[in-house]
Amino acid sequence: MDLYRIIPKDDRWIISKNIVYIDYLAKIPILVKEGDAIWIYIDRRITKYVLKLVKILQKEEIKFLFRSNRIIFEHKFSQDEIHELNLKQYIRNIADESFFDGFNKIEFDYTRNISEYLLKYKCHDIFKKQYAIQKKRLLSKYWDYYQNKEFYEVSREDIRDYISALEREVKINLLF
């Protein structure tokens, strides 16, 4: 796969040694090519560019997986730690409104992508563990004593529904 063919012709997109960077205040990595595998950093700093790149790769029918922005040098982490960080960011960043609406707009199947990740690396136990932690935090609510009102950690109801049904949908995806 030629990276120069895929990436938009713009001064902000920079390629160096199979890594694509975005020039937004600093050079932030967005895509890594390791042999045949392609990784995209699911990063909230550059949501606009991540969505643009996902749309292009989806059109070209190229398979890819998401990755945590912490993992730049792989040799510093063990294999379990890498999966833990990746899956944590998978679950947490879909609660972000811009990612949730963006993926819906470009009709990208996010749950299918998670199930592909689990099939490739066989890390169901880590996913279950991370999902239990993140679900507890994202669906939590607190009482504001100044306003006498109850607030959720994630304000939108459709996102909360998606998160609560995520594990079930991943299981269905794995079956078929």
Place this chain on the structure above:
Amino acid sequence: MRSRDWRRQKEKQKILKRLKGLACQHMYRTYDANDNWIQSYKWMDIIGTSTHYMYKTHTTKHRYKNRWGKGKKVGFWSSNDSKTRVFDKRLFKKMLDREYDIKSFNISYGFIQNNTEG
């Protein structure tokens, strides 16, 4: 000439300067935009967080007025800059509110003329 691009570039330089300054001075641990707990962080890790957006809104004091920020009312260093145009306007609005019961959001030249003497 000093066009919109020039102003945007200058603002970017100013924000970068503030970000780099903070990373050198203060704490060594922080949460980044993706809620990761990072130890011995660099200025790139602050991008997208609340502190980064704070630096966009805050202003720095200039000889004549406050500059480099979206909300020009919020001072970056101090609010005791009594010689600036922004501070004068704030005082003027307070005076109108106190003496003539005119709220600050209703201000226009015609409105003041109608409601005041002379």
